[in-house]
Amino acid sequence: MELWRRAANPWNQEVLIGISFDLMWAALIAGIVFVTGHALWVRSLATANGHGDDAPAPPGLPARILRHTFSARAFHWLMAISMFALLVTAFFPWAGIQFPWVTIHWLAGVLLILTVVYHIIHSTFWQDFWSMWVGRDDVETAKREVKRFFGKEQPEGRKAAKYPLDHKMYHHVIVVVTFAAVATGVLMMFRVDTWFWARNPYILSDAMWGVVYVVHGLSGVALISLVIAHIYFAVRPDKWWITMSMFNGFVNRKDYLEHHDPERWAGDGPQGQLPEQT
């Protein structure tokens, strides 16, 4: 399997021109292998490994707790639309399904950039910015989970705040990969006709363009695996309560108490108070 594609430029210098098409299939297979492996591993666990819901409920805890505000959900789904459009327009032609993809691709890229910019501003000024950072409690909990995985008796760690550690890690990987795709994608927009500037393929050297194409390609194929994993977790029955919260915004009291520590996260209502009684 080849990793890169190379060609001789007009000066007969060997330059990178992009990643190998094989990597698309490798990413697809990696995603499927991960999903299958995880599903089998979870199935093999004899007993549920989660926290009980025996924690005392805070007084006044409503039946439904707000997890994602409307604006957060709107961001998520707009980003999902743009991401799907980007992946389809990027990889379907590689798979032999030909259609005029370039304009749709860069328009979807612009939508992705707008949603990312919105998300950065929104999460910085209107949400708890630090809720996505990995804290000391997360590390402690992770250590204990790893030890438990290898059969060592460990007391349970603290329940998660708004986001468990695996969500945070996934988020940060997506951030890195998406930023790589966006940064290189913006540069690549100089090579096609867009609304923003006259195309000019000579703003970078051939060798530098090769790097841009490779980074864009690698981030693209990484997103194939990451999106497969994301969809897999979204449709798993034991995660359905999280998925539903991305539709209607709420988690119910039972799931909240089972998976979250009320002292660490009290819902996304005004001023962090437990919101709306239903």
Next chain:
Amino acid sequence: MAVIRDMIPPCELFQPASIGDALNLLDQYGENSWVLAGGLDSFDWFKDRIKRPEAIVDLGGIEELSGIRADGDGLVIGPMTSLTEVATHPDIVGRFGLLAQAAEHVATPQIRNQGTLGGNLAQDTRCWYYRGGWPCYRAGGNICYASAPKAMNAEHCVFGASRCVAINPSDTAPATIALDAQMVVTNSSGETVYDAEDFFIGPGIDIERMTVMEPGDLLTAIRIPGTWAGADFYFEKIRDRQSWDFSLVTVASAMRTSGGTIQDARISVNGVAPYPMRLDEAERAVIGQAPTDDIGVAAGDIAIRRAQPLRHNAYKLPLMKNLVRRAVRAEV
């Protein structure tokens, strides 16, 4: 980069005697095969060492791919039929003169004797950057040298660019669109029939191909329906020199008039886009109208409305506009 040599690199040459044998070979070698029709373009590619197929499948020995025969009120033309035969065949000259004129405008008599209709329709672009062996989009790379700020792009496209700005160079292609021709493409899975308009594709769909044909596909027939038999035709090819050159802009039209009014029309151009373009809007503008100069001018204006010229090819706009105008005015 192209390295021009006198010899073709070693490869296998197959000369099948039937379509089935040819398809088997194309299946066997896949992307490493090369379909050889008249060979006029192929040998340049091979000698320049830009295309290096493992196997060349020469169609010259397949009789069923040659010749012209009646099919109801239309014709079926084998893709290996020489351009000279297309230009001189009585049925084509008498009923589908547009195609005969187009074939007659290809290159030189010697080339028309050797060149085939299928080869002319399916030929690759003449973009000199691409032909020079540079790693452009069309060659599998990630750049279009012809659309760069200082590129020499006088002969490139004013419509339909999508990263690549090369044009389709075929003289006969616009005539097949104007005649509502159909292309029969066969591979090991069976036969698919494409309208001529859909047979040619742009870089937005596949930047490395000019037609729908993929490795393993063979153009096995060109069907000309009787729809436009005996209609009024107009063909004009503008080139840098009249003796022998590729087209800068070509127009091919078929029209039917009655009572001084255009009843139906097909207008197609080539040399302005990566594919031969049918001018639907211009057709709609002239149908139901008298073929006056004013209508011709209006159709020409409509035809170039969405053009996006490059640095050196804005001259194609008045050229195309006037060719459309002449095609309409020729009805007078």
